[in-house]
């Protein structure tokens with residue numbers, strides 16, 4: 149008889165895990181997926197494209213209902229898991245009967261961080277995490293509301309671009325001295341700012357939000373240096389927090405995320421975690437690629453193979469800002485590394501490669517990202533690059549002319 153395997157969360161990591169399990173252990177488990185969003189698993193990454201009017205919301209579904217049915221998956225959506233009884237191997241679900249598991253997988257993702265500021269609970273304050281948020285943001289843009297986006301990382305930039313493109317006057321405020329500081333060095337960040345400003349988005353750096361003003365709804369944003377920005381709406385895009393409460397309340401070890409080992413096993417027997425809710429070797433990844441790598445390893449492990457997860461080399465792409473940006477690996481250049489830089493601000497182009505011990509260890513591209521995947525492969529492959537070094541700065545076609553032809 150199939151063992152009951154229950155997955156909590158019906159997001160991108162859960163969908164990939166079921167896919168991978170179907171490849172390596174079809175029939176071994178009777179799988180149930182419990183998700184609290186009221187729809188089938190969808191591609192969250194594409195929410196930015198929906199906001200920018202480049203993708204339709206109904207095109208987001210990762211798999212149609214029959215795909216799940218064909219794999220024998222019991223799918224419950226619009227259902228919130230509320231408690232894990234580790235001793236009885238039981239999962240409690242709001243307004244439903246509990247279900248028993250032999251293995252349990254936590255794939256609960258993250259929530260958008262709401263800054264703890266005066267006025268943060270006023271009507272007119274939004275986040276950017278799910279399809280419901282996007283519907284609300286699109287309504288704002290359609291009404292040409294003045295919007296302040298708090299956060300100059302990937303999400304903030306994509307939210308700002310989508311809203312501006314839809315016609316809303318947008319100011320983006322960022323605490324740090326450059327945009328996307330976790331992915332870009334100072335020069336790349338400065339170029340990105342210039343390019344984004346040409347899209348009609350006003351950007352304020354070193355801008356710390358003190359409070360949100362308004363009596364019955366948002367009327368403005370005050371910065372700690374006293375500046376006042378008029379606004380009808382505020383979007384928090386200043387980070388995410390892994391959803392760990394189920395695990396924590398069940399006594400499963402949690403730091404920032406649910407702590408897992410190289411088999412994605414938590415501190416509790418037969419309970420696993422993956423995706424944005426998991427913390428592996430001290431890292432909570434906020435990106436989908438690591439979640440997919442974890443799904444493959446966990447499926448292998450659940451199928452009985454000796455697969456292990458050793459961490460991911462992450463890369464970031466801005467998808468919809470109207471500006472191409474890519475960053476991967478050690479983009480700053482750790483001590484002892486060398487950097488090659490091409491900076492042509494006049495043409496809106498910046499390229500930096502970081503080389504360490506004769507291998508490519510990081511890359512930043514702004515403007516032209518057509519070689520991003522090639523650089524990413526080189527970084528992940530850790531192959532010596534001596535033979536490519538002279539021309540690799542100019543891209544794959546220059547470094548490998550015969551192969552590129």
Ligand SMILES: Cc1cc2nc3c(=O)[nH]c(=O)nc-3n(C[C@H](O)[C@H](O)[C@H](O)COP(=O)(O)OP(=O)(O)OC[C@H]3O[C@@H](n4cnc5c(N)ncnc54)[C@H](O)[C@@H]3O)c2cc1C
Pocket residue numbers: 156157158159160161162182183184185192193194195196227228229230255256257258276277278303391394422423424425433434435436437439465467
């Ligand atoms: C606008 C936007 C743009 C993004 N762009 C990129 C990008 O360009 N590149 C990239 O790599 N990543 C991007 N990301 C991040 C990417 O979407 C996430 O890394 C990915 O979705 C993580 O997958 P997950 O399954 O761990 O979490 P999620 O996809 O968040 O899924 C978790 C699910 O679990 C549900 N859940 C939580 N608690 C419970 C509970 N108790 N009971 C039942 N269900 C529960 C949640 O509601 C959610 O549906 C973006 C995210 C957003 C919001």
